Amino acid sequence: MKVIIAGAGAMGSRFGLMLHHANHEVVLVDGWQEHIDTINNNGLQANFNGEKIVENIPAYNQSEIAKVDFSADLVILFTKAMQLDSMLQSINSLLHEDTKVLCLLNGIGHEDMIKKYVPYQNIFLGNTMWTSGLQGPGKVKLFGDGSIDLQNLAQGQEQAANTIVEALNQADLNAKYSSNILSSIYKKACVNGSVNGLCTILECNIASLGASSYANTIISQIVDEFIAIASAQNIFLDKDEVLTQIKSSFDPETIGLHYPSMYQDLIDNKRLTEIDYINGVIVRKGKQYQISTPYCNFLTELIHSKEEILGVR
Structure with a gap:
């Protein structure tokens, strides 16, 4: 699956790293240039439950991502809530009519913003109990276990939701379908x-x-x-x-x-x-x-x- 991590901070880096490690094609998008440069030059470095690992994942500034030739199957939103609108504007050209968008932001009511850019049937809401810590540009600390619940907003998209669940579980992210997200x-x-x-x-x-x-x-x-x-x-x-x-x-x-x-x-x-x-x-x-x-x-x-x-x- 071709995946955009929109917001590659602590949590976005965790998901990007784990999905990349599971052989999904992952692109990281963020607004912090030093973080992006460090990842591109040195790889994404992680203390993963005490083990030091490095994954080479392409990272782009959101101001430049529109120039990249990448048609996403799945976008996982991990921006800060106040940055959501600008991020969706930045990645809009990489979305196609079947691109699924999974929102894992903290807080409530983000679907109201997302539906300005994404067809309602392609929006999925999720909740994750994973944790992560950003130790500096290009460096994250990943520890403990977590889980994800997710659900389609539109009726009739249960199969698409379960396809996302399957992709996440290929990366050991402990996802499951929820009937009451x-x-x-x-x-x-x-x-x-x-x-x-x-x-x-x-x-x-x-x-x-x-x-x-x-x-x-x-x-x-x-x-x-x-x-x-x-x-x-x-x-x-x-x-x-x-x-x-x-x-x-x-x-x-x-x-x-x-x-x-x-x-x-x-x-x-x-x-x-x-x-x-x-x-x-x-x-x-x-x-x-x-x-x-x-x-x-x-x-x-x-x-x-x-x-x-x-x-x-």
């Missing part, structure tokens, strides 16, 4: 909405957050707000199940020592975060449905304040 996306949003922002504000890894005596109370309140907004859209979540999933991430033997992507963006790389597309969208939907969301509102404002303090633009 919006529920999975909201569960993942609960995790990100609790862990990402709090670890970024407190400047700690996930295990350290979990060790705090205040963590459970704060996280419970945040999850309540996500569940209320989901319920208003007829998406029903089990709070105990969600909290169990969040608490499992605290284990230092699994991903507890990981610093979430929002921490990596703001603290490590001084980049703007996706807070408006995680907790911020809950605030906006709260206003729409007249549901109070004070914890998500406060966390969103704290992250934006920290962006300003650190001079991030």
Whole structure:
């Protein structure tokens, strides 16, 4: 399968590397020129569960990808939410009428942007619990196990969804078809909405957050707000199940020592975060449905304040 990884940061690099290793034809597309140059000159270097590996995968700046002769069978979206529109514009010429687009972005509601560029029947939504860390240009740290749930948006595209599942599983990415992907996306949003922002504000890894005596109370309140907004859209979540999933991430033997992507963006790389597309969208939907969301509102404002303090633009 010919695959474009649109957004070759930490997670995009993981998926690109694993798909390439499984003999899929992969192209990485990103906007960070130093990262692209390093990959093209030295290969994509990875600490893969303690083993150092290098994969030679072609990488292109999104400003130049339109000139490349590559007709994609599958595009996997891994951009930051605020970069999605510009990325879709950049790769548009590489899409054909049968190109499938799988969105694995953090946050909620990205299909509204994607359908401006992609026929509805070719859009697939997914949720992944894989983790990855970007250690510098062209270097990633991959550890632990993960999984992917995905589903077609349009009726009648189940076979196409399962073809994507098969391709991902050839790369040992533990994918499976979901009959209720919006529920999975909201569960993942609960995790990100609790862990990402709090670890970024407190400047700690996930295990350290979990060790705090205040963590459970704060996280419970945040999850309540996500569940209320989901319920208003007829998406029903089990709070105990969600909290169990969040608490499992605290284990230092699994991903507890990981610093979430929002921490990596703001603290490590001084980049703007996706807070408006995680907790911020809950605030906006709260206003729409007249549901109070004070914890998500406060966390969103704290992250934006920290962006300003650190001079991030």
